[in-house]
Amino acid sequence: METKKFNCKMEEVPVIAGFVVESLQGDLTDFQANFSDYTSEKVDALVAKRNFCLELERSNSVIQQLKNVTAKLVEKELALRPALNKLEGYVKRTSEGLDIAADGFGFKAIRDNISRGNDEGIIGGMKTLLSNVNRNSAALEAKGLKPEFVTELSAATFEIDALNNEQNRLENLRNSTTSANIKDYNELWDLTTAVCQDARAIYKGADEVKLKKYSISALLKRVNAEGERPPKTDAKA
16 A cells, blocks of 8 residues: 655645645746756646646545535634634623633633644633633623623534534545545655755755745645635646
């Protein structure tokens, strides 16, 4: 059985490759000036392999289900922010009547986990927060907090937990059904990282801005960043 050469999720490999293709097409004269093998055929081979892997994804219904669940999960997690702001306002107004300090409720940790996309951290943080709120409900309600608001926040946490469990189930199913495609993803990874390695030779110490466009770690952060989406249009092979 083929062993994965990449540490990221399989569906992230074509996305990273897409960003690299975009950068390479814009910087092609730099590559051609330094490496004679950067012909149009070489670029086309990378584009073709990326598009092939994208088609593998599109033909896999499990991956589409996973994307839908993930999108809903992200939407629900981001929707927590305004609710957290409102709840924190009540906590700060009630600071003298609470059994712990306002900054001990866990608001910052939840926001940090939302920014990082740490689903388990968000769920655990919300459960701790709600426990603190319920324990101090009398004092908070005296300052205007409605029980219905807490009930809605609890329901949202339950839904996020359920979506996270479904995401994990689908990820496991995805991994088992796509193992036969690892060879193609490995080939795409090799082509992509080869470009990144050559970019390092060209731009390191000469153009750090361009170099960052070919940093795998930076690209992976870009994939996972809030609101970031892969290129909408596939490059033509």
